[in-house]
Amino acid sequence: MYNFDVEMPSTVADAVKAMARDEAQPMSGGQTLIPTLKARLAAPSVLVSLTGIDEMKGVCMDDAGRLCIGGATTHARVAAEAAAHYPALASLAARIGDPAVRNRGTIGGSIANNDPSACYPAGALGSGATITTNKREIAADDYFQGMFETALEEGEIVTEVKFPVPTAAHYEKFLQPASRFPLVAAYVAKFGDGVRVAITGASNNGVFRWGEAEAALGANFAADAVAGLAVDATDMISDLHGTAEYRAHLIGVMTKRAVAAIS
Amino acid sequence: MPKDGGIGASSKRREDVRFLTGNGNYTDDINKRGQAHVFFLRSDVAHGVLKSVDTAAAAAMDGVVQIFTGADFEAIGGMPCGWQVTDKNGEVMQEPKHPVLAHGKVRHVGEPIAAVVADTLAQARDAAEAIVVEIDDLPAVINMKNAVKEGATKVHDDLTSNLCYDWALGAENKDAVDAAFKNAAHVTTLELVNNRLVANPMEPRVALGDYNRSDDQHTLYTTSQNPHVIRLLMGAFVLGIPEHKLRVVAPDVGGGFGTKIFHYQEEAFCTFAAKACNRPVKWTSSRSEAFISDAHGRDHVSKIELALDADNNFTALRTDTYANMGAYLSTFAPSVPTWLHGILMAGNYKTPVIYVNVKAVFTNTVPVDAYRGAGRPEATYQLERLVDKAAHELKVDPIALRRQNFITEFPYATPVAVEYDTGDYVATMDKLEEISDLAGFAARRKASEAKGKLRGFGVNCYIEACGIAPSNLVGQLGARAGLYESATVRVNATGGLVVMTGSHSHGQGHETSFAQVVAEMIGIDENMIEIVHGDTSKVPMGMGTYGSRSIAVGGSAMVRATEKIIAKAKKIASHLLEASESDIELKDGAFSVAGTDKSVAWGDVTLAAYVPHNYPLEDIEPGLEETAFYDPSNFTYPSGAYACEVELDPETGQVTIERFSAADDFGNIINPMIVTGQVHGGLAQGIGQALLENCVYDDEGQLLSASYMDYAMPRASDLPMYDVDHSCQTPCTHNPLGVKGCGEAGAIGSPPSVVNAVLDAMRSGGHDIGHIDMPVSPSRVWAAMQKS
């Protein structure tokens, strides 16, 4: 680690102010950022900690019936407090990493980072969530822009994520044996007006919606409906743990199983 | 009735109290006044000419004490290799120089180029970043078969090629082997890879060098399995420090698995720098450094063939193995694929003629050396996969084929240079069939199939050679060390005693099991016995712990020393009891005169030894302290039969281990609970190799599995509850305790049955693929099933 200053704001406004300092970077749970700092792969001069900002923490339902999660809310808290409102999302949170990771890591950190194998991006995109920052609201469809790429601008902070609650949903993940991140995972959400399917872990372009499956499931919400669909392996990740073809194959299996778990 | 103490009791591990309450004393817990820290700048390229290392800017940075490069070590010896293999033509192996810090060339990612000593670790690391290194990249030599081709880039320019040696065992049988293959009714051939592994002990390596100007004494605190070996190798061959001026301490060590046997550059560096800087110098490996600097394990590519006659008797075996040495020869690397591997190729079978050929190859990778089992897992895996494949080709039951070919008479001289003293392979197989509930498998398979899963059952046998080893024999085979063990038993005046053993415990529980043996012999409470190890200034010259040798060799030394103690104590007792020495009996901690009620307690005798008022001073010296060195006359040969039962998800290729059963014959057992624990740990590592672990380099020599994000360690959730049995006991005939050693069996015996089970499951789903390499990852299983 290189030396850095730490700011501990207690409001979003102060955090935004602190972010104006030269080479400032926000830090939430530190579960991604601290290993990066330890490996000396990042050298911010100021770390702006978001974990002391109460207005960025918590889980509640808004008037529009959306589940609203503060950007600095830990996975463990979402697992516990969202269960009654949106069980599929709570279950996603409950299966991230291990207890230590869940007690530190936050939803804001996860979707700001947009790791191509992370869980929350699938939950947010699959639910059609809205990402609220200190500046604006961004639809999930516009927010996730590729591997580690988001619509966030320099210094912009994710303050809240609002999830429309589907009539039913399920997150099915296949673990990468070493990291236990998803090798491939599918988030399937069934709404009154259609089905959304988001896939993580598989693509070189990060989380994405699987349009063919959405259409097929929209017409017939049954595991069989996706059985015949093939995914093109061209843009899929190929590494030690699975070839592009294998990942493409798992997309179908995970989606089918998610649907089966719902119906 | 289970005993509550002594030999055969499941005494609780006394050392666990300190380990589990955070009171262990590990090397990193030791800090010396004024200590400086070293950071090693390591090569990030696999192969290249080291043009220049400019340390000027770095040396001027805050806190920097001194910066060392390869040039500072030119006048100093390199890292020695402890075993010289002679090849099949009678030539000695090619042995490259192994510098403490890279000189002239870098030869693997992770090789230390410079060492920065500074007040703090952060300062050392900052300064290391300011060192300017110029390297002209060379093509990396990674693939072993390419490495030995004509004209291949050489890892070491001063060697004739990348071939370290081309070794053979059973050369005298080669013609007979070839003839048997010509006349065979059936030949089974198998090509396989034994995947490279990273040992990953929980505690990373640490070295702390200290130098005392007043008496010119060097001390090295280090995470070692064998401090005396380090003292000898480092003192004599690297730094030129006489042994009486060098103390090596290996305190609590958090796991070794072989990778802490070897003498490493960081140890030599810290010892050297402590004197050069006149300050204690400490290095603690990070986990990332461990991946690129701890010796790796396994990494064999083999072709193996079995000839059978028309009645399915094995008539000959032939193997051809490429063994990766990495860039340099780690301390015992040459012995692993040869004398710890070739001599096991007979396995549990009476194959009359065997020919083993092993080519050891230099590559631009981290050196490879012994890892739990060392050579024996590689032998077992080849043989037990091959026998299984033969059974399926011949459409006979794999267990029946094994039983038919078992060695049943002991002692048995194999065609590969060793003589098994005892064993009962039929008994362990019978026991295995019972504990694995083979009879219930068909029903369990049905139940799995009803859930859309495939289920497979795989077995294997194993034999291993441990209790390493007779010194005169290993000397002939190229060892540059003796492999005896030592113990001193120091009895105190009030009857308590200390055993100073040359064995080293890094998780095995010696403090408990060794005490049990002495307690049994004397008839005193285990708590009166302290076991001391790991400090060359306290214990007699010992060879340390590896090769499942501690109880078989170290325990035997301790028995011999205790026998001497008892013999002397009897003399003292006979004096005190005014009886003839031959009438004195020792039982339950008291000496009595046979056939009388006259007796004297152990504590009275020990007191007399140190307060010799009424004592036969004219016949014996006062005091009660004895040392013994024990050199075994043979290896010991634990054996057993293992069964694995897997469930396979045909849609994803995911394999889960549903049952694992191990029936072992370890001879006599000192502490059944500790033995069970050793088997459990070994099985976890064997299953880890079979299902999960894989150390992979790309063509440029970059390590792809360089952290836990990509290197999959087995976790509790990957493993079933094991069924472990060690009631089959054929005691070793040549050591006083009749023990065989149990530390490596689990890791040696488990991989083949896992793979055999996976293949069985795949066959049951109509996919007869013949072989699949480890680790049997979901991706590989799925891909194999697509093709068949």
Ligand SMILES: Cc1cc2nc3c(=O)[nH]c(=O)nc-3n(C[C@H](O)[C@H](O)[C@H](O)COP(=O)(O)OP(=O)(O)OC[C@H]3O[C@@H](n4cnc5c(N)ncnc54)[C@H](O)[C@@H]3O)c2cc1C
């Ligand atoms: C062992 C381990 C296992 C894991 N397993 C999983 C898993 O299975 N699935 C999974 O999805 N994840 C997994 N993770 C990642 C984990 O979920 C992290 O918590 C998450 O990726 C980052 O969240 P954080 O709060 O720790 O962010 P930090 O590490 O603090 O920050 C991550 C990045 O986001 C930025 N940032 C943080 N908060 C904000 C914000 N509010 N607004 C804008 N930018 C912000 C930071 O500047 C940084 O660049 C694992 C992590 C570990 C260490």
